[in-house]
Amino acid sequence: MRGIIGVDIGTSLTKAVVFDEAGASIAQACTPSKVHHLPKGAVEQDFEQVLGTVATVVRDVAAQLDGPVEALALTGQGDxxxxxxxxxxxxxxxxxxxxxxxxxxxxEWQASGVTREVFRRTGSxxxxxxxxxxxxxxxxxxxxVLDRAAVAGYCVDAVVQRLTGEITVDISDASLPFVDPVTRRYDEQAIAACGLTHRRGLLAEPAPPKTVFRLGAAGAALLGLPEGLPVTAGPFxxxxxxxxxxxxxxxxxxxxxxxxxxCQVLTRDPTFDPEGEPAGMFLCTPNEADYLRAMPxxxxxxxxxxxxxxxxxxxxxxxxxxxxxxxxxxxxxxLPFLSSSGxxxxxxxxxxxxxxxGLSLESSRADVVRALCESIAFAARHCFEAAGLSGTLYACGGGVRSPEWxxxxxxxxxRPIVIPGDPGVGARGAVLVAGEALGEPFDVDLWAGNSRTVEVVPANVEHYERGYAEYQTSLNAARDHWTL
Structure with a gap:
């Protein structure tokens, strides 16, 4: 057992997990974060409260271990x-x-061509x-507020700064929307297209792959861990x-x-169709040869x-x-588009x-729930068609805890879906990346062995082919009528 604590700082929940050499969790803890929904679609979080959740779960997991904590591996929400x-x-x-x-x-940016210009340069x-x-x-x-700020970053690098004192950002977080995936550097013309050249100094430079930080005195006191402990940050x-x-x-x-x-698909080709739908993300990963076409x-x-x-x-x-x-x-x-931000x-x-x-007096709560779940699955298919899925499909998240869904x-x-046996998949990824960065990689094949596969029901596949066609027709019709 290696004492690497993987921490996944989610939007509503922060989790910490320690895994054994075979990838099974041997200690874990979680605690909620507060999400504040405000008028006019504003959604905010209190960073100090989020940072406190990290301290809570790390201290909890560290207390469960028989041996010392050897490193901290962070991941979390992006954008x-x-x-x-x-x-x-x-x-x-x-x-x-x-x-x-x-x-x-x-x-306005969509109408004026700003989004198209940025997409042509970054694929996001x-x-x-x-x-x-x-x-x-x-x-x-x-x-x-921007005048007072020194850095405009993301959740993970904000936590890293308080724990280590370093101002940094992972290349995956920086990918959207300003990084050229080919050069892995900020595209200055994409920044200019958004009218933000004068705020360029707020963007931290992405850390090189396999960067290892060290826990500072303040971070050590917050987490109850030794000063100088190795810390890895990302991907998100x-x-x-x-x-x-x-x-x-x-x-x-x-x-x-x-x-x-x-919905994400792995590719080793950093090129993309600049005239395609300006949506999704083209994410750089810790392996400079690998990219993820993401449709979140x-x-x-x-x-x-x-x-x-x-x-x-x-x-x-x-x-x-x-x-x-x-x-x-x-x-x-x-159609499942319930988010206030579209x-x-x-x-x-x-x-x-x-x-x-299709609602009638005979429709039940079960019908409404099933229609919503089916429409979300249709949205997933739409995303994977855009992302180019052709190989094995894996799945994780709270939704796949439901066998029916x-x-x-x-x-x-x-297609069949492979479900990893341990629910802490984000923390698993952070720990695997940490092992590489520390020069002691884990056996990824051994870790992948703890999984199960959900097979398709052929009769349902045929039924849903028709359902997906109806979904696309309804979506195309609805898009002509949406207005703010």
């Missing part, structure tokens, strides 16, 4: 903007990737909760989950059914949470309700909104 000063203290609350205050700005689309849109919004509405949670799940061959993909419905849709488990509140049910009721309604949900259909993959539209159709995903996607 948004976490502004702080030279010492790493926030100059305003962190703005989440879920934020929608820049909806109107993003719509922009959405209201990405750093470019938020920074531009703040430059207009809160310029004094999307590529970390891909690494942790076992995605290693071009064409392999991973479905993360969490707050975000993240906004239609994840948050939609199921909404349905639970609306229908007066618990999350534990989802499985039985799915079982109580046949494929096709007795004619009920849905959609960001495989298309970007800040005005995207959900709809249900996982079966829907497999049947809609028309």
């Amino acid at each position: 948004g903007v976490w502004l702080r000063d030279e010492a790493g203290y926030p100059v305003r609350p962190a703005i989440s990737w879920l934020d929608g205050r820049a909806n109107a700005l993003l719509t 689309g922009m959405f209201p909760g990405c750093a470019a849109a938020i920074l531009s919004y703040l430059d207009t509405h809160e310029p004094d 949670d999307l590529p970390a989950c891909a690494i942790g799940a076992g995605v290693r061959e071009p064409g392999d993909g991973i479905l993360t059914a969490g707050t975000t419905l993240a 849709a906004m239609v994840g488990t948050a939609g199921l949470d909404w349905a639970c509140r609306l229908l007066g049910i618990e999350v534990t009721d989802i499985g039985p309700l799915l079982a109580a309604s046949a494929p096709g949900a007795n004619g009920v259909r849905a 959609e960001r993959a495989p298309f970007v539209d800040a005005a995207a909104r959900a709809q249900f159709s 996982t079966q829907i995903f497999a049947d809609v996607l028309g």
